[in-house]
Amino acid sequence: MRIAFLGTGKMGLPMARHMACGGHEVVAFDIASAQLALAREAGLAIAASLADAVAPAQVIFSSMPHDAAFAAVSAEVAACATPGSIYVDTSTISPAASAAAASHLAARNIAYLRVTVSGNNHMAEAANLTAMVSGPAAAFEHVKPLLALFGPTQFYLGDAEQARLMKLVINLLIALTSGMLAEALTLGQKGGLDWKAMWEVIAASAVASPIVKAKSAQLAVHDYAPTFTVDQMLKDVGLILDAGADLRVPMGLTALLGQMLQGAAAQGFAGEDYAAVIKFAGQAAGVPQR
Template sequence: MAVVHVAGIGKMGLPMAGHLQAAGHAVTVSDPGDERLQLARRQGLAVAEDAATAMGRADVVLSSLPDDAALRQVAAQVTRSARRGAIYMDTSTVSQTASAEVAGELAAAGVFYLRTTVSGNNRMAEAAQLTVMASGPRAAYNAVLPLLKTLGPNQFYLGEAEQARLMKLVVNLMIAQTSAMLAEALTLGRKGGLVWGDMWQVLGASAVASPIVKAKAVQLSQRDFTPTFTVGQMIKDLDLILGAGEAVHAPLAQTALTHQLMHAAMAQGDGQDDYAAIIKTVERSAGLSADLQEKP
């Protein structure tokens, strides 16, 4: 069994830490938020008194972080504190640029660096149903594969460098575009007089009923926009996606439009709703109310 330190125990990091501990690994956690640390303690996880010391003792450091700045900060701490030969796995959605920068620093410190991005929301993390997309040293990946298998049923090794970062953006591009597709389709249906609940029943049984459409149907059929991933978070990911497209001269015209719709949702006060709130944005542009009883 491995000694693991988990840095960053938000909605994704905390359940991942719990699955690792349940599998028999010796887990400690750290986080800048006292509320998250208290929650970890209530769930039976050991909170590190000093993150640097815990990193120094760990075979594996795992992080789940919000952005490039946080990755740079935690990677610098790993570089200073982790022992040579340790493995650093980061599951965050960050830029390839920031990831490549910290890769050099970690290599100089003798720390093996794995980009272990994950596809799935917090509910899937809690249910150990994440898909892992990994890149970095193959030997390090082979060594931590038993740990990755505690997070979900599917693991993919994609290469030695930043492939996992790009693959995560590819997946999230399609997630964002699914919400845009639903926004236009459902607005067309409502504008033409179809019943909201009827549309969701048909979509769920149709050829377009992808896993994400089916998952969204559970909440959205009730007009519930409680977030699994907010509009604001999706804007951050779309910034990364469009930046990746610019770097390789890949035209992402439809994604750019979806990016603007997300900004419209933010401007209209829906920034903390689920990213599917762009449905409401498109409805408004068609003169529809949020009130389903109101006639189009």
């Protein structure tokens, strides 16, 4: 299958590489020369422009960092893609931005799939992502073998923006887990509990969700190297709060978590893992942090 992949960042590049390793003809494009260089090093063919990548493709994938980038790329896809092709976007963006693009793509007879993924860059590298899909059911069936190259599980949720909202639901739970850990660990640390011992108990307890277990080994040694940064989570929390406002859902806990993330960013942790809200809470409580 001829595939264009737009956006070869830390999530897009491994997804593109998995499809190439699966025997598909993948051509990559990114406006960042450094990302294109990484794609070339990974053995992918490189297009000189977005139009050159998209025009001959049967399926076009994109992975964009925010609404504005998605809006620009989806507009170019609508203008350059061949009618009858399928456009698959894997970005975490607002349902509103996604819905706005849908009408332009439909006018050009380009099937549009919203394929959000649950998992970080390490899970993308390991082909262990969970895909949440919405859009035309026939298009989903056509690209499902490609999505299976990203990970073992694909959920089809409906024909419109359901996948966008589901991604925000998942990220809300992940974000709030970091806030829960921040206050709990700070309470224990201020009361004299040993840091590593707390993590051992938490990881073996009833609250040890997969995300908690995944973070425990790293955070037990105060390692805040990012899989997803404070700034990135702030962006997603903004999308979540906007969705809540649109749907008239009170989101007091999420708003508070947004303020904790803002505090972590103000303390210099913006580029660290979003779990740095733990350090923010500790500093606020006067607990020395590494």
